[in-house]
Every structure is written in structure tokens, then in C-alpha cells.
Amino acid sequence: MRPLSNSSERWDLSVRRQDLRQLEWLCRTLRGVFDRAGFDPAQVREAWDAGMCAECIRCGIHVCGEELFALSQPPTAEHSTVKIGRLRLGDCARQGCESFHYEIRFENLQNVDWSWVLAEVDLVEGQESGSSSKVTSPWKGLLDWRLVFGWRVAMTCLALVLALVWRQSYFGGRIPFIREPEQFRVDPAPEGEMQ
Numbered sequence: 001m002r003p004l005s006n007s008s009e010r011w012d013l014s015v016r017r018q019d020l021r022q023l024e025w026l027c028r029t030l031r032g033v034f035d036r037a038g039f040d041p042a043q044v045r046e047a048w049d050a051g052m053c054a055e056c057i058r059c060g061i062h063v064c065g066e067e068l069f070a071l072s073q074p075p076t077a078e079h080s081t082v083k084i085g086r087l088r089l090g091d092c093a094r095q096g097c098e099s100f101h102y103e104i105r106f107e108n109l110q111n112v113d114w115s116w117v118l119a120e121v122d123l124v125e126g127q128e129s130g131s132s133s134k135v136t137s138p139w140k141g142l143l144d145w146r147l148v149f150g151w152r153v154a155m156t157c158l159a160l161v162l163a164l165v166w167r168q169s170y171f172g173g174r175i176p177f178i179r180e181p182e183q184f185r186v187d188p189a190p191e192g193e194m195q
Contacts, residue, residue, distance in 0.1 A: 014105070014106040014107075014108070014114050014115060014118065015103055015104070015105050015106075016103070016104045016106065016118065017057070017101050017102070017103055017104075018054075018101065018102050018103075018104050019100060019101055020087070020090050020091065020092065020099070020100055020101060020102060021090035021100075023054075023071065023087055023090070023102060024071050024072075024087065024088055024090075026104075026121065027068050027069070027071040027072035028071075028072050029121050029124050029125070030072065030117065030121060031044070031069075031072040031073075032124070033117050033120045033121060033124070034047070034117070037117075043111065043112075044069075045069065046109075047109060047111075047112045048065040048066065048068060048069040048072075049064070049065045049066055049069070050065065050107070050109060051065065051106060051107045051108070051109045051112055051114065052065035052068055052104065052105070052106055052107075053065055053068075053104070053105050054068060054102045054103065054104045054105070055102060055103050055105070056092050056093070056094065056097060056099045056102055057099060057101050057102065057103055058092070058097055058098070058099035059092065059094050059097040059099060061092065061093050061094040061097070063083065063087070063093055063102070067081070067083060067084055067087075067093075068104075070084050071084055071087055071088065075088065082095075106118065
């Protein structure tokens with residue numbers, strides 16, 4: 001692990017384009033990387049406040065590092081603003097903007113190497129996407145199970161229908177479209193007997 005930079009100079013700016021629906025995930029993952037690297041809360045706040053900001057690529061609204069830090073925390077009254085609420089929903093912070101992406105700028109600070117931190121985030125993302133593909137494999141088995149169950153239900157219904165047809169024909173009941181209707185012919189009564 002190499003989260004700290006030994007040089008005292010500021011490095012170039014790193015820019016990352018992020019889907020808004022995954023912005024909260026990114027902030028939480030960044031917070032987890034900082035926690036695993038052993039940063040104390042004051043260093044983490046300083047890194048977020050001074051080294052991060054985001055901007056909508058469509059409307060240009062600016063989201064500061066403090067607001068992104070609040071997005072990495074569980075929702076509380078202390079961290080609730082309209083801007084953060086819209087970001088949690090995966091919408092742009094400006095009402096009416098239909099943007100789907102933000103540009104997040106990371107400025108390397110004296111004690112934070114954002115390129116290392118972002119590499120760790122990409123590593124976590126790769127691990128989660130690999131595990132999510134494993135999670136979807138049982139759905140295929142479930143669908144196969146549903147298909148087999150559907151065939152069994154269909155065959156059971158077909159067997160019941162055939163049993164009912166056999167019963168009707170055995171006991172002499174009329175089955176439409178299967179048995180010919182009987183043609184009865186009535187002999188007229190002789191004319192003298194009619195009254």
C-alpha cells in the first residue's frame with residue numbers, strides 16, 4: 001500500500017468521468033480506501049475538502065469535496081441538503097438538469113496520491129464486478145428450474161384433460177368435437193291416433 005506521497009509538491013490534476021447513478025458508490029468506496037490505508041478522520045476530511053470537487057458536464061453545477069464527503073456517509077439529518085439528496089438518487093444536483101455524468105477532479109495533495117487511491121477504487125470495482133457475475137449465475141439455474149417446473153405443470157394438465165376425455169367417453173357422456181352427436185329420428189304417430 002502506498003497512499004502517502006513522499007514529495008512536498010502538488011501533482012497534476014486527475015479527472016474522472018463518473019455515472020451519477022454510481023457516484024454514491026464511488027464516494028463510499030473512496031472512504032473505504034482511506035480507512036483501509038490508515039488515514040485519520042482529519043486527514044480524510046482535508047483530502048476531500050482540498051483535493052476533490054465535481055462538476056456536471058451539462059449544466060456546470062459545482063459540487064465541493066465536503067458535499068461529496070457527506071455523500072460517502074450514511075444519510076443523516078446533519079448531512080442532508082437538497083443537493084446531496086438529489087445526488088443520492090442518481091440525479092444531477094441542479095433540479096431540471098437531465099445529465100447522467102459528472103467530472104470529478106482529484107488534485108494530488110502533499111500527503112495524498114490520488115492516482116494510487118483511484119487505482120485501489122478500480123481494483124475494488126473489478127472485484128465487485130467479478131463477484132456480481134458469479135451472483136448472476138444462480139439466476140440461470142433458477143430459470144432452468146422454472147422451465148422444468150413449467151413443463152411438469154403442462155404435462156400434468158395434459159394428463160388430466162386426457163383422463164377426463166376418457167372418463168366421458170367410457171361413461172357415455174357427450175364430448176363436443178370428439179363424438180358424433182347421435183341422430184335421433186322420431187316416427188310420426190299414425191294419423192288416427194292424433195287428437
